[in-house]
Amino acid sequence: MSDSPIDPTLLDRLADVAVHTGLNIQPGQQLVITAPADALPLVRRITTAAYKAGASLVTPILSDADLTLARFQHGADDSFDTAAGWLYRGMADAYAGGAARLAIVGEDPMLLSDMDAARVSRAGKATSTAYKPALEKISNFEINWSICSWPGLSWARRMFPDLPGAQAQARLAKAIFAASRVDRDDPVAAWADHNAALKTRSSWLNDQRFTALHFKSPGTDLTVGLADDHEWHGGASPAQNGVTCNPNIPTEEVFTTPHARRVNGTVRSTKPLSHQGSLIDGIEVTFSDGRITDARADKGQDILRELIATDEGAAHLGEVALVPHGSPISQSGLLFYNTLFDENAACHIALGQCYSKCFLDGASLSPDQITAKGGNSSLIHVDWMIGGPDTDIDGIAADGTATPVFRKGEWA
Amino acid sequence: MSDSPIDPTLLDRLADVAVHTGLNIQPGQQLVITAPADALPLVRRITTAAYKAGASLVTPILSDADLTLARFQHGADDSFDTAAGWLYRGMADAYAGGAARLAIVGEDPMLLSDMDAARVSRAGKATSTAYKPALEKISNFEINWSICSWPGLSWARRMFPDLPGAQAQARLAKAIFAASRVDRDDPVAAWADHNAALKTRSSWLNDQRFTALHFKSPGTDLTVGLADDHEWHGGASPAQNGVTCNPNIPTEEVFTTPHARRVNGTVRSTKPLSHQGSLIDGIEVTFSDGRITDARADKGQDILRELIATDEGAAHLGEVALVPHGSPISQSGLLFYNTLFDENAACHIALGQCYSKCFLDGASLSPDQITAKGGNSSLIHVDWMIGGPDTDIDGIAADGTATPVFRKGEWA
Ligand SMILES: [Zn+2]
Ligand SMILES: [Zn+2]
Ligand SMILES: [Zn+2]
Ligand SMILES: [Zn+2]
Numbered sequence: 001m002s003d004s005p006i007d008p009t010l011l012d013r014l015a016d017v018a019v020h021t022g023l024n025i026q027p028g029q030q031l032v033i034t035a036p037a038d039a040l041p042l043v044r045r046i047t048t049a050a051y052k053a054g055a056s057l058v059t060p061i062l063s064d065a066d067l068t069l070a071r072f073q074h075g076a077d078d079s080f081d082t083a084a085g086w087l088y089r090g091m092a093d094a095y096a097g098g099a100a101r102l103a104i105v106g107e108d109p110m111l112l113s114d115m116d117a118a119r120v121s122r123a124g125k126a127t128s129t130a131y132k133p134a135l136e137k138i139s140n141f142e143i144n145w146s147i148c149s150w151p152g153l154s155w156a157r158r159m160f161p162d163l164p165g166a167q168a169q170a171r172l173a174k175a176i177f178a179a180s181r182v183d184r185d186d187p188v189a190a191w192a193d194h195n196a197a198l199k200t201r202s203s204w205l206n207d208q209r210f211t212a213l214h215f216k217s218p219g220t221d222l223t224v225g226l227a228d229d230h231e232w233h234g235g236a237s238p239a240q241n242g243v244t245c246n247p248n249i250p251t252e253e254v255f256t257t258p259h260a261r262r263v264n265g266t267v268r269s270t271k272p273l274s275h276q277g278s279l280i281d282g283i284e285v286t287f288s289d290g291r292i293t294d295a296r297a298d299k300g301q302d303i304l305r306e307l308i309a310t311d312e313g314a315a316h317l318g319e320v321a322l323v324p325h326g327s328p329i330s331q332s333g334l335l336f337y338n339t340l341f342d343e344n345a346a347c348h349i350a351l352g353q354c355y356s357k358c359f360l361d362g363a364s365l366s367p368d369q370i371t372a373k374g375g376n377s378s379l380i381h382v383d384w385m386i387g388g389p390d391t392d393i394d395g396i397a398a399d400g401t402a403t404p405v406f407r408k409g410e411w412a
Numbered sequence: 413m414s415d416s417p418i419d420p421t422l423l424d425r426l427a428d429v430a431v432h433t434g435l436n437i438q439p440g441q442q443l444v445i446t447a448p449a450d451a452l453p454l455v456r457r458i459t460t461a462a463y464k465a466g467a468s469l470v471t472p473i474l475s476d477a478d479l480t481l482a483r484f485q486h487g488a489d490d491s492f493d494t495a496a497g498w499l500y501r502g503m504a505d506a507y508a509g510g511a512a513r514l515a516i517v518g519e520d521p522m523l524l525s526d527m528d529a530a531r532v533s534r535a536g537k538a539t540s541t542a543y544k545p546a547l548e549k550i551s552n553f554e555i556n557w558s559i560c561s562w563p564g565l566s567w568a569r570r571m572f573p574d575l576p577g578a579q580a581q582a583r584l585a586k587a588i589f590a591a592s593r594v595d596r597d598d599p600v601a602a603w604a605d606h607n608a609a610l611k612t613r614s615s616w617l618n619d620q621r622f623t624a625l626h627f628k629s630p631g632t633d634l635t636v637g638l639a640d641d642h643e644w645h646g647g648a649s650p651a652q653n654g655v656t657c658n659p660n661i662p663t664e665e666v667f668t669t670p671h672a673r674r675v676n677g678t679v680r681s682t683k684p685l686s687h688q689g690s691l692i693d694g695i696e697v698t699f700s701d702g703r704i705t706d707a708r709a710d711k712g713q714d715i716l717r718e719l720i721a722t723d724e725g726a727a728h729l730g731e732v733a734l735v736p737h738g739s740p741i742s743q744s745g746l747l748f749y750n751t752l753f754d755e756n757a758a759c760h761i762a763l764g765q766c767y768s769k770c771f772l773d774g775a776s777l778s779p780d781q782i783t784a785k786g787g788n789s790s791l792i793h794v795d796w797m798i799g800g801p802d803t804d805i806d807g808i809a810a811d812g813t814a815t816p817v818f819r820k821g822e823w824a
Contacts, residue, residue, distance in 0.1 A: 028490075030496075037449045040449060040478075044479060047479050047482045047483075048486055051482055051485075051488075055487075055491075056488070057483070057494045058479065059496045060474070062449055062472070062474040062476075063472075064456070066452075067456060067470065067472055070456065070459045070460045070470075071459075071469070071470070073463075075467075075468070075469075076439065076440075078440075082469045083469070084442075084469060086502045086503065086505040087506075089502060089505060090498045090499050090501060090502025090505070091498065091502075093497075093498040093502070094498035097498060099498070
């Protein structure tokens with residue numbers, strides 16, 4: 001590993017940021033880490049940092065791209081509705097018992113692109129269904145959790161197909177380190193500053209009490225109603241267990257819950273969406289009273305339509321997020337084929353499940369109360385990018401007056 | 413991997429033996445694989461073979477030696493009674509739902525030898541307690557399961573400290589392939605022959621209905637009462653789910669359940685025992701009415717005594733097994749520091765939990781009935797070797813007559 005294309009010092013810093021800024025792991029807390037097996041150099045550093053911070057037990061759940069492919073290549077056709085429910089119930093159990101959760105992403109985002117799309121979709125739905133009890137504890141923010149990333153070789157090759165493997169991996173590592181703010185001497189302090197800046201934006205939006213946002217850019221004329229008693233969030237925020245954490249490393253967005261029945265107009269995607277190993281590009285969708293009535297895509301249209309048909313909530317919005325075009329990830333000009341990065345390059349919306357924390361006093365609300373206020377519920381949560389250098393956004397008040405929020409892709 | 417010290421053709425065969433002979437995986441059956449992450453070349457082959465045989469879903473649970481060490485190096489002292497109960501409950505759930513189970517061993521058996529022994533022991537006990545619901549389904553043979561092994565580099569270095577790493581790994585791989593009968597053209601057929609030979613031995617023993625075995629060799633004069641309605645097993649046998657499998661690859665033993673309250677005399681170990689990363693050697697133990705009354709060891713005596721103190725059942729026997737001194741693993745002259753191999757080099761006994769399948773109609777017996785017949789119950793099951801070239805064994809009938817079973821380490 002002495003000639004590794006990944007700087008070990010910055011990897012150490014990423015581990016520190018993951019444990020202290022991302023998770024803010026507490027003494028005595030268990031930690032569940034999901035990661036690709038080739039991310040072990042990062043998993044080991046994070047595990048050591050977590051134990052030093054007082055974690056009682058770190059349990060890795062490691063995946064492997066070849067094992068995933070073997071299923072789609074050799075599995076019997078009637079087996080693709082099966083999921084490891086026993087493992088996901090176990091995870092839900094761990095979170096209910098107070099464990100924190102870290103996901104490390106690093107696999108080739110296009111891993112499954114050559115596999116049978118119907119099988120991939122069936123397996124994805126079976127997994128989502130089985131994972132729901134665990135995912136709810138995450139999306140309800142019951143525990144401190146975080147996602148960070150590892151510059152996996154296949155992912156790097158996907159992003160930089162013209163470079164030799166080691167150079168591609170070095171480029172991806174650099175991009176991850178920069179976006180994750182670990183290319184500075186004191187990354188934890190840099191994150192504190194960044195969190196404060198995001199807090200200023202979300203506080204301003206919360207003070208406005210807009211009832212809707214109006215997005216306007218080439219191909220897009222969309223009014224996104226905001227849920228009653230919605231709350232804007234961004235950067236660090238406190239989980240229901242009282243621990244303040246940064247769920248995404250990196251993050252550039254402020255976001256809230258749209259009203260699932262008050263979205264109208266047409267919207268065009270500004271970046272490709274990588275979903276379960278397939279690329280969906282040139283999305284154009286029309287909403288009427290919150291529901292998608294028409295969905296097209298230049299590429300991956302069938303996958304988009306299958307996604308929207310997952311369940312009733314998959315045809316409605318669960319998130320709206322604001323990211324300036326000048327964000328560092330946007331300025332890198334890179335397409336990561338990975339939501340964790342790409343959603344931080346542009347304003348975006350998400351189909352599917354909303355975050356209950358994006359309501360005033362959200363933790364105290366029942367699912368029925370959340371639905372009544374306009375919160376959406378679904379097996380899926382899929383973000384796609386709708387912002388760019390020409391994006392104008394107005395905030396619409398209850399009396400109909402418009403306040404500029406974004407002009408030409410930047411905060412107004 | 414082109415210059416790997418491990419022959420890929422034999423690795424393919426080992427995967428076939430694991431899936432077809434070891435597990436006999438059934439169409440539609442899930443499979444849970446535990447393995448060290450560095451065993452991925454074998455895990456991938458096994459996963460592919462399992463899907464080809466009709467497995468509905470293969471879920472790997474991968475471990476990593478450095479992550480295990482990080483806990484003992486950096487964990488807080490009050491954290492070592494913690495276990496991943498949520499994961500083990502999940503596994504129990506998987507087995508209850510019909511999943512098969514494969515364990516791949518391959519880590520350095522001495523991994524934890526430099527760690528704090530009290531911490532290792534506490535962590536081991538917490539894990540055993542948490543794992544009990546899952547282990548019971550294995551030890552009650554409710555599902556088809558198997559163990560096979562991977563020639564891990566650190567394990568190989570431990571066995572061949574004077575060789576360069578790659579050569580050590582090549583030697584261990586060769587030894588594993590030979591013991592696992594995959595160094596032949598048709599290993600699955602070789603296993604069928606071997607299973608038939610073991611069946612001949614266990615059937616003869618079952619016909620005798622001995623009430624005890626009397627072991628005699630230098631330092632050993634031990635009478636091991638056999639449980640009422642005990643049944644001898646060896647090689648392949650049918651699990652309660654109806655699937656015939658080979659729980660151990662390799663295996664050379666025939667074994668049954670001793671009577672937990674009818675063991676008397678003194679016994680000396682003939683090979684070192686590697687337990688939770690420590691070596692226990694020169695064991696000398698005295699039994700009175702089934703219970704250990706005195707335990708010494710030339711090396712690792714404290715660990716032996718802690719082990720025996722785990723619970724009441726840890727001071728009683730749960731298994732007695734016969735292996736001729738001429739077994740291929742014994743003849744290799746290698747000490748593997750790994751029970752899967754070393755127990756197949758010599759007659760052995762195990763402290764702790766008995767196997768309910770080693771009773772006539774064992775699956776129908778309640779825990780109380782098993783206890784009444786002399787079956788032992790414990791959190792632990794630890795085998796240690798008591799046979800050698802001088803071992804004589806007599807079978808004792810109900811009327812006290814003795815029948816030669818072993819003479820000078822071989823079947824009489
Ligand atoms: Zn977002
Ligand atoms: Zn989102
Ligand atoms: Zn045995
Ligand atoms: Zn045993």
